[in-house]
Amino acid sequence: MRRRKPWWAIVVAVVLVGAVAVLAVVLTGHRQDLPFVQKRAPFTFKLGNTSTVSLRAKQGNPGTVPQEVQATLSAMYDGLFLDPHAWSTAPPSDVYDHFTGTAKPAAEKAGDSLGLGTLTGTIKTLSVDSSSLSVRVLIDPSGHPASAVGLVQFVATAQTKTGSTIRINRKAQYLLENVDGTWLVSGFPRTTTTVDKIVLSPVPPSGSGTKNGGSGS
Numbered sequence: 001m002r003r004r005k006p007w008w009a010i011v012v013a014v015v016l017v018g019a020v021a022v023l024a025v026v027l028t029g030h031r032q033d034l035p036f037v038q039k040r041a042p043f044t045f046k047l048g049n050t051s052t053v054s055l056r057a058k059q060g061n062p063g064t065v066p067q068e069v070q071a072t073l074s075a076m077y078d079g080l081f082l083d084p085h086a087w088s089t090a091p092p093s094d095v096y097d098h099f100t101g102t103a104k105p106a107a108e109k110a111g112d113s114l115g116l117g118t119l120t121g122t123i124k125t126l127s128v129d130s131s132s133l134s135v136r137v138l139i140d141p142s143g144h145p146a147s148a149v150g151l152v153q154f155v156a157t158a159q160t161k162t163g164s165t166i167r168i169n170r171k172a173q174y175l176l177e178n179v180d181g182t183w184l185v186s187g188f189p190r191t192t193t194t195v196d197k198i199v200l201s202p203v204p205p206s207g208s209g210t211k212n213g214g215s216g217s
Contacts, residue, residue, distance in 0.1 A: 043078040045070055045133035045152060052137045055146075060139030068183045069135045069150050069176055072098050076185070077131075077154060080115030081168075087123035091115055100177065100184035107188070117193065119158070119168070126158040129167070148183060150174045157198070165198040 050066040079095035080086055090112055099107045112120045132153045140146040154170045175187035 040082070042074070043082045043128060043131075044074045045077070045131050045154075047135070048132050049134040050137070051135075052139050054139040056139075056141045056143070060143040060145070062135075062137035062139070062145055065137045065145045065148055065183065066135040069148050070133055072176065072183050072185065073133060073150050073152060073174060077152075081126060081154070081156060082128070086112075086115055086120070087126060088121060090120065098185055100179045101186050103175075103186050103188065107185075114188075114191075116168075119160075119166075119195065122160045122162070124159045124161050126156050126168075129155040129157055131155070145178070147186075148176045150176060167196045167198055169194045169196070 047066060047070045050062065052060060052062050054060050076095060076098040079091050083092055085092050091114070095114075096104055096108050107114055112118075116123060130153075134151045136149045136151075137145050138147045138149075150173070152170075152172050152174070154168075154172075156168045158166050158168060160166060170191070170193045172191040173189055174185050175189065176183045177186045
Protein backbone atom coordinates (compact mmCIF):
# COMPACT_ATOMS: atom_id res chain seq x y z
CA MET A 1 0.00 0.00 0.00
CA ARG A 2 1.27 3.48 -0.90
CA ARG A 3 2.18 5.50 2.17
CA ARG A 4 0.60 8.90 2.61
CA LYS A 5 2.91 11.89 2.87
CA PRO A 6 3.16 13.39 6.35
CA TRP A 7 1.09 16.54 6.88
CA TRP A 8 4.17 18.69 7.43
CA ALA A 9 5.52 17.75 3.98
CA ILE A 10 2.31 18.98 2.36
CA VAL A 11 2.50 22.27 4.31
CA VAL A 12 6.12 22.82 3.25
CA ALA A 13 5.23 22.17 -0.40
CA VAL A 14 2.37 24.68 -0.30
CA VAL A 15 4.59 27.32 1.33
CA LEU A 16 7.32 26.83 -1.27
CA VAL A 17 4.87 27.14 -4.18
CA GLY A 18 3.44 30.32 -2.68
CA ALA A 19 6.89 31.79 -2.13
CA VAL A 20 7.87 31.14 -5.74
CA ALA A 21 4.68 32.83 -6.97
CA VAL A 22 5.27 35.88 -4.78
CA LEU A 23 8.89 36.17 -5.93
CA ALA A 24 7.86 35.96 -9.57
CA VAL A 25 5.30 38.75 -9.18
CA VAL A 26 7.72 41.01 -7.28
CA LEU A 27 10.52 40.53 -9.80
CA THR A 28 8.21 41.46 -12.68
CA GLY A 29 7.20 44.68 -10.93
CA HIS A 30 3.54 43.84 -10.33
CA ARG A 31 3.34 43.72 -6.56
CA GLN A 32 -0.14 45.21 -6.69
CA ASP A 33 -1.32 41.90 -8.20
CA LEU A 34 -0.72 40.13 -4.89
CA PRO A 35 -3.94 39.53 -2.94
CA PHE A 36 -2.46 40.81 0.34
CA VAL A 37 -1.00 44.02 -1.12
CA GLN A 38 -3.31 47.01 -1.26
CA LYS A 39 -4.03 47.91 -4.87
CA ARG A 40 -3.63 51.52 -5.94
CA ALA A 41 -6.04 53.33 -8.21
CA PRO A 42 -4.80 53.43 -11.83
CA PHE A 43 -3.77 56.79 -13.22
CA THR A 44 -6.00 58.48 -15.82
CA PHE A 45 -5.21 61.58 -17.84
CA LYS A 46 -7.74 64.37 -17.72
CA LEU A 47 -9.04 64.61 -21.28
CA GLY A 48 -9.20 68.18 -22.52
CA ASN A 49 -9.54 69.57 -26.03
CA THR A 50 -10.26 67.20 -28.91
CA SER A 51 -10.22 68.20 -32.58
CA THR A 52 -10.12 66.69 -36.06
CA VAL A 53 -8.18 67.34 -39.24
CA SER A 54 -9.91 66.04 -42.34
CA LEU A 55 -8.39 65.15 -45.70
CA ARG A 56 -11.65 66.09 -47.35
CA ALA A 57 -13.88 69.14 -47.23
CA LYS A 58 -16.41 67.57 -44.87
CA GLN A 59 -15.22 67.00 -41.32
CA GLY A 60 -15.39 63.39 -40.17
CA ASN A 61 -16.41 62.06 -36.79
CA PRO A 62 -13.56 61.01 -34.46
CA GLY A 63 -15.91 58.66 -32.62
CA THR A 64 -14.35 57.21 -29.48
CA VAL A 65 -10.76 57.72 -30.63
CA PRO A 66 -9.98 60.46 -28.06
CA GLN A 67 -11.14 58.19 -25.23
CA GLU A 68 -9.13 55.26 -26.63
CA VAL A 69 -6.01 57.45 -26.88
CA GLN A 70 -6.68 58.55 -23.31
CA ALA A 71 -6.81 54.92 -22.17
CA THR A 72 -3.53 53.99 -23.91
CA LEU A 73 -1.51 56.98 -22.70
CA SER A 74 -2.95 56.75 -19.19
CA ALA A 75 -1.92 53.09 -18.88
CA MET A 76 1.51 53.90 -20.30
CA TYR A 77 2.14 56.74 -17.83
CA ASP A 78 0.84 54.60 -15.00
CA GLY A 79 3.63 52.13 -15.70
CA LEU A 80 6.31 54.74 -16.43
CA PHE A 81 5.71 56.95 -13.40
CA LEU A 82 3.24 55.49 -10.89
CA ASP A 83 4.37 51.87 -10.68
CA PRO A 84 6.73 51.54 -7.67
CA HIS A 85 8.89 49.18 -9.73
CA ALA A 86 9.65 52.11 -12.06
CA TRP A 87 10.84 54.14 -9.07
CA SER A 88 13.40 51.56 -8.02
CA THR A 89 14.72 49.75 -11.10
CA ALA A 90 12.84 50.11 -14.40
CA PRO A 91 9.31 50.37 -15.83
CA PRO A 92 7.40 47.06 -15.95
CA SER A 93 7.90 45.24 -19.24
CA ASP A 94 4.24 45.49 -20.25
CA VAL A 95 4.67 49.27 -20.67
CA TYR A 96 6.09 48.57 -24.12
CA ASP A 97 2.89 46.81 -25.16
CA HIS A 98 1.46 50.30 -25.70
CA PHE A 99 3.86 50.87 -28.63
CA THR A 100 3.78 49.52 -32.17
CA GLY A 101 6.01 49.27 -35.23
CA THR A 102 9.49 50.79 -35.01
CA ALA A 103 8.37 52.81 -31.98
CA LYS A 104 8.32 49.67 -29.83
CA PRO A 105 12.03 48.73 -30.13
CA ALA A 106 12.88 52.43 -29.93
CA ALA A 107 10.95 52.68 -26.65
CA GLU A 108 12.59 49.52 -25.28
CA LYS A 109 16.00 50.97 -26.17
CA ALA A 110 15.15 54.31 -24.59
CA GLY A 111 14.12 52.46 -21.43
CA ASP A 112 14.05 54.61 -18.31
CA SER A 113 14.39 57.87 -20.27
CA LEU A 114 10.76 57.56 -21.34
CA GLY A 115 9.80 58.02 -17.71
CA LEU A 116 11.93 58.95 -14.71
CA GLY A 117 15.28 58.72 -16.50
CA THR A 118 18.23 59.33 -14.17
CA LEU A 119 15.82 59.62 -11.23
CA THR A 120 15.23 55.87 -11.41
CA GLY A 121 16.45 54.31 -8.19
CA THR A 122 16.15 57.53 -6.20
CA ILE A 123 12.37 57.84 -5.77
CA LYS A 124 10.64 56.84 -2.55
CA THR A 125 7.11 58.07 -3.28
CA LEU A 126 5.46 59.92 -6.16
CA SER A 127 2.06 61.55 -6.57
CA VAL A 128 0.44 63.34 -9.49
CA ASP A 129 -0.28 67.06 -9.06
CA SER A 130 -1.95 67.68 -12.42
CA SER A 131 -2.27 66.21 -15.89
CA SER A 132 -3.87 67.13 -19.17
CA LEU A 133 -4.31 65.50 -22.56
CA SER A 134 -5.48 67.01 -25.83
CA VAL A 135 -6.14 64.80 -28.85
CA ARG A 136 -6.21 65.64 -32.55
CA VAL A 137 -7.57 62.99 -34.91
CA LEU A 138 -6.71 62.79 -38.61
CA ILE A 139 -9.71 61.76 -40.73
CA ASP A 140 -8.98 59.99 -44.04
CA PRO A 141 -10.87 60.77 -47.31
CA SER A 142 -13.39 58.04 -46.55
CA GLY A 143 -14.33 59.75 -43.30
CA HIS A 144 -12.61 57.30 -40.92
CA PRO A 145 -9.99 58.08 -38.25
CA ALA A 146 -6.54 57.35 -39.71
CA SER A 147 -4.17 58.48 -36.96
CA ALA A 148 -4.07 60.62 -33.84
CA VAL A 149 -1.77 62.96 -31.98
CA GLY A 150 -1.80 63.16 -28.19
CA LEU A 151 -0.31 66.20 -26.43
CA VAL A 152 0.24 65.63 -22.72
CA GLN A 153 1.36 67.59 -19.72
CA PHE A 154 2.14 65.70 -16.55
CA VAL A 155 3.21 67.25 -13.24
CA ALA A 156 4.14 65.15 -10.21
CA THR A 157 5.76 65.64 -6.82
CA ALA A 158 8.18 63.01 -5.58
CA GLN A 159 10.02 62.31 -2.37
CA THR A 160 13.53 60.97 -2.87
CA LYS A 161 15.27 58.39 -0.73
CA THR A 162 17.57 61.15 0.55
CA GLY A 163 14.64 63.18 1.86
CA SER A 164 14.42 65.80 -0.89
CA THR A 165 11.16 66.92 -2.47
CA ILE A 166 11.19 67.39 -6.24
CA ARG A 167 8.67 68.41 -8.87
CA ILE A 168 8.66 66.61 -12.23
CA ASN A 169 7.13 68.40 -15.20
CA ARG A 170 6.85 66.43 -18.42
CA LYS A 171 5.50 67.64 -21.76
CA ALA A 172 5.29 65.23 -24.67
CA GLN A 173 3.75 64.57 -28.06
CA TYR A 174 2.74 61.07 -29.13
CA LEU A 175 1.62 59.74 -32.49
CA LEU A 176 -0.90 56.90 -32.40
CA GLU A 177 -2.45 54.54 -34.90
CA ASN A 178 -5.10 51.86 -34.85
CA VAL A 179 -3.64 48.34 -34.66
CA ASP A 180 -6.26 45.58 -34.71
CA GLY A 181 -8.75 47.77 -32.88
CA THR A 182 -6.36 49.24 -30.31
CA TRP A 183 -4.76 52.67 -30.54
CA LEU A 184 -1.01 52.30 -29.94
CA VAL A 185 1.91 54.72 -29.89
CA SER A 186 3.71 54.77 -33.25
CA GLY A 187 6.07 57.64 -32.47
CA PHE A 188 7.17 60.05 -29.75
CA PRO A 189 8.83 62.95 -31.59
CA ARG A 190 8.86 65.50 -28.80
CA THR A 191 9.37 64.89 -25.10
CA THR A 192 10.80 67.28 -22.51
CA THR A 193 11.18 66.76 -18.78
CA THR A 194 12.20 69.31 -16.17
CA VAL A 195 12.96 68.55 -12.54
CA ASP A 196 12.95 71.21 -9.83
CA LYS A 197 13.92 70.79 -6.21
CA ILE A 198 11.30 72.13 -3.85
CA VAL A 199 12.69 74.03 -0.88
CA LEU A 200 10.16 74.07 1.91
CA SER A 201 9.97 77.22 4.01
CA PRO A 202 11.00 76.56 7.61
CA VAL A 203 8.18 76.61 10.11
CA PRO A 204 8.89 79.10 12.91
CA PRO A 205 8.89 77.55 16.37
CA SER A 206 5.77 78.05 18.47
CA GLY A 207 5.74 81.33 20.37
CA SER A 208 8.52 82.90 18.33
CA GLY A 209 6.28 85.43 16.57
CA THR A 210 6.69 89.15 17.14
CA LYS A 211 4.24 90.61 19.59
CA ASN A 212 2.52 93.86 18.69
CA GLY A 213 2.11 96.67 21.09
CA GLY A 214 3.60 99.99 22.06
CA SER A 215 6.01 100.65 24.87
CA GLY A 216 4.76 102.25 28.01
CA SER A 217 5.82 105.71 28.95
